Amino acid sequence: MSAFYQFTATSLSGQRISMADYAGKLVLVVNTASHCGFTPQYAGLESLYKKYADQGLVVLGFPCNQFGKQEPGGAEEIAQTCHINYGVSFPMFEKVEVNGAATHPVFRYLKDALPGVLGGRIKWNFTKFLIGRDGQPLRRFAPITTPEKMDAVILAALKS
Secondary structure (H helix, E strand, O other): OHHHHHHHEEOOOOOOEHHHHHHOOEEEEEEEEEOOOOOOOOHHHHHHHHHHHHHHHEEEEEOOOOOOOOOOHEEEHHHHHHHHHHHHOEEEEEOOOOOOEOOHHHHHHHHHHOOOOOOOOOOOOOOOOEEEEOOOOEEEEOOOOOHHHHHHHHHHHHOO
8 A cells, every 4th residue: 555545634624534535546635825826726726626536536735824824714714715716626624734844744755755846845835746546646746837737647647
């Protein structure tokens, strides 16, 4: 079993979720923020999710307030921004840290497996990690990479 499947995270509604629940799916993990210049990417992420969910894609959103304090609210405010403003229906989790001593284990694992230009750090909100159906990290995408630009990579991964 992949190390990814051994992690858990808490949903916005407070439920502990095992990453093993997503075994066999193509998983896109994203650190998000509600008050960021990249926040409109929620709409593109939702579009990808709706387009490919039946083929096995799941998007997992992890709010983070470490970059410019662009996710200051609590779970209710985050849910409202996601659902009302962007129609998000993919799973969203409680706010986490993605850098530093309190980094959530999912992000510690993903950063070790797929270091970016800053090595073991995440540069900004909306950094994305694609995990294969076998739980192995496949690719890291920069915050400036829009979901629309990821379509071909996701489709190819779904078919492999």
